[in-house]
Structures are given as structure tokens and as C-alpha cells.
Amino acid sequence: MRNPTIIGLKPEDCKLIAEKLNVLLANYSIFYQNTRGAHWNIKGNDFFTLHPKFEELYNSLVLKIDEIAERILTLDGTPNHNYSDYLELSTIKESKEVTDGTKCVQNILSSFKIVIDLQRDLLEVTEKAGDEGTNSQMSDYITEQEKDVWMYNAYLGK
Structure with a gap:
């Protein structure tokens, strides 16, 4: 493991984090x-509201997928x-x-709960x-996602 030594982390820590x-x-994913x-596939009266909102979300998710994979590589791991x-x-x-729409937003909120919990861990x-490096990345994700959770909950009237 060359990268952990270069970035000053213990190989065993890098393995666990990866x-x-x-x-x-x-x-x-x-x-x-x-x-x-x-x-x-969204249908109904909320199509024009949710269709672009879901696109905004999946574009954000795909960027994070790439960043997470690159962080795994930085830690000398192999991203699945x-x-x-x-x-x-x-x-x-x-x-x-x-x-x-309501069920989709509820599913999104459930998914946010899972990834936020994993990131806090x-x-x-x-x-x-x-x-x-990883700590800052997770902290930034959580900050952004807490606001997203608030907004999706507001859509549901909560």
C-alpha cells in the first residue's frame, strides 16, 4: 500500500475506511x-414539479458516486x-x-436516512x-443532504 503511506494514514485504517x-x-448506486x-416514470399532477427535482437529485448522486470511488482508490482500495x-x-x-410522487419522495427520504447514517458512522x-480527506467529504455530503431532507419533507407537508 503506497498511497496510505504517502498521505500519512495507516494501511489498516485505509482498508477499513475503503x-x-x-x-x-x-x-x-x-x-x-x-x-x-x-x-x-413519475406520473400525475406533480409531474412538472418532481420530474426536474428528481433529475437534479440523480445528477448530484452520480457525482458523489464518482467521488466516493475515487476516494476508495486514493486509500489504495478497489471500488466495487x-x-x-x-x-x-x-x-x-x-x-x-x-x-x-408521494411514494417516490418517501423512498428518497428513506434513502437519505440510510446514507446520512452511513456517512455519520x-x-x-x-x-x-x-x-x-474522507471526513471532510462526508461532512460536506451531510450538510447538503440535511437541507435536501428538509425540502423533501416540506413537499410532503411535514
Whole structure:
């Protein structure tokens, strides 16, 4: 492991963090595909509201997927890339409900809860390891996503 030594982290910490990032990557990948499905298939009175909002969200998710994979590589790990791996590792499940706006937003909120919890767990691990790079990345994601959760909850009238 050359990269951890160069960036000043212990190889065993990098291995653990990369494993946790692969779980996060799996969850983001399923979250992304569910959101794409909602964007493609949304129907009803809220179409013009939700269709572009879902596109905005999946564009944000795909950027994070790439950033997480690159962070895994920075830590000298290997990012998973198969959906079979994602389905095995992900707590977020594939959504079959992609036409009803309220159900789609509820699914999105459930997915945000899962990724935010995973990112908070990573904050603890990366803080102990002195991994400021991953810690900062997770902190930035959480800050953005807490606002998203507020906005999606406002849509539901909560």
C-alpha cells in the first residue's frame, strides 16, 4: 500500500475506511438508480414539479458516486462496480414504486436516512484515523443532504 503511506494514514485504517466507503458506494448506486426510475416514470399532477427535482437529485448522486470511488482508490482500495455487489452490500433496496410522487419522495427520504447514517458512522471512523480527506467529504455530503431532507419533507407537508 503506497498511497496510505504517502498521505500519512495507516494501511489498516485505509482498508477499513475503503470497506465502509464501498458499502456507501453500493447504497448510493441503488439510490441513484431508484431516483432515475422515479424521474423516468413519475406520473400525475406533480409531474412538472418532481420530474426536474428528481433529475437534479440523480445528477448530484452520480457525482458523489464518482467521488466516493475515487476516494476508495486514493486509500489504495478497489471500488466495487457490479450491481450484484451493490445489491448484496446495500441497505437501500431497489424500488418498484416509481410512478406515485408521494411514494417516490418517501423512498428518497428513506434513502437519505440510510446514507446520512452511513456517512455519520464514517465521520467517527475517519476522525479516529486522522483521515481528514474522507471526513471532510462526508461532512460536506451531510450538510447538503440535511437541507435536501428538509425540502423533501416540506413537499410532503411535514
